[in-house]
Amino acid sequence: MDAFPSRWGKPRNENIDEHNTVPLHKTLPDNLTQTAYGPVTRTQQPLVTGTSVIALKYRDGIMMAADMLGSYGSLARFRDIERLMPVGDYTVVGASGDISDQQYIQHVLESLMVKEHCHDDGHVLGTPHIFEYLWRMMYNRRSKFNPLWNALVVGGVHKGDKFLGYVDLRGTTYKATTIATGFGAHLAQPILRKRVEGREDDLTEEEAIDIINDCMRVLFYRDARSMNKFQRATITAAGVNVTEPYGVDTNWGFAEKIRGYGA
């Protein structure tokens, strides 16, 4: 297998040293020993990806949801990926984007919590601290032209205050009452904003669950890379609770009326 795209379509050269690769420009003519040239392109695309993560603030804390699909392009490849990662007792990080980068972030956060435990100084990393740490990590990777290809939602309760923030592969951050990544930003965010904004301290748990389910239903109808199997995480002052996977009811009856679909 020839792993170097810049050599495809060209005649093979016997003198080539397979291990001498220079990432930036072509510095030697074809007959000499440079295997490949050109930009490093492996950093420019994610491989196995997760779709939207949605989250909102409600009366008792934060509610977040993400489906369990890991897509390999258009192939619905892994159907049990947990994209909501609890960190410590009061924070959940929801990840969309590249799954292997998500797993790496999970490892980094786990190791961070272990180090804090060993310090044994009475301090525990809270949601705003984890948010800041992730922001710096994402921005630094972007500045090295090797991003972690994710959009992360960080939600939790810290010292009685509800925290909800967004960090992405460019290191862009913002905090808001409602957050959605990927397709959710287009389809779910309007629903979230209409039903939550201004009322985050009054919204009950049942209402919040209803809003989340409605958004996930819309996303399943319209996002072609989504799945009707998702988890919902709730973070309150009492701690984190991630539900077992479940799905929402859908109505595909309209298909009958469309020529070419249905029976």
Added chain:
Amino acid sequence: MTSIGTGYDLAVSTYSPDGRVFQVEYANKAVDNAGTAVGLRVKDGIVLAVEKLVQSKLLVPGANRRIQSADLHIGIASAGLIADGRHLVKRARDEAQSWRDIYRQPISGKTIADRLGQYVSAYTLYSSVRPFGCSTIVGAMNDEGVPSLYMIEPSGVYWGYHGCAVGKGKSVAKTEIEKLDLSNMTVREAVNQITRIIYTCHDEAKDKDFELELSWICAESRNKHQFVPEDIKQEAERLAKESLDEEMED
């Protein structure tokens, strides 16, 4: 009793004619002169306790910890040169983190004991370094809730134990430990027993003040190594003092 090395004890790289490495034996002396540390492995967890001799009333209570964590599920107590103990804990933390980085899994008690044993024994091979002057008790709990307890001596030798003690009061402590039925004990009982043992070992005449450091790994601590909650510790200390008073009345 003790024999002087006379020339064979200048470096740890030298044997004596009768096959002893004196520097390692001297390192053991450093351990024997220090405050007692005890570890108990019971049915559902691990308890570690240290008799922390208080050198000065100016020291903040609860500072200068002798028991430290090496990962979420590993607790380490040492007796002997405190700085050497801390160095070993630092190494244990690095080993535990490295295992997590490679295998994405917490390191087992057996493996970390082996790593520390190898590390300590490396310091008994070269004349340019001195052996560690501390004995380290390593308690760990794996994901299935199975506890393990190991103790590494200055020579690098380590064994797995149900109960072990090092330091000044180790002979008294070992006698007391042997009376206990550890495999059937719960962690709550073990906390009381270990406190009583530490109080029994403490020699009031020689060292006036001591602070008790008590830690555990059990289901109640969610399989994490943490210091025993204050109320449970105080109850254990109260019971220990009571039983000591009873013994004195006899």
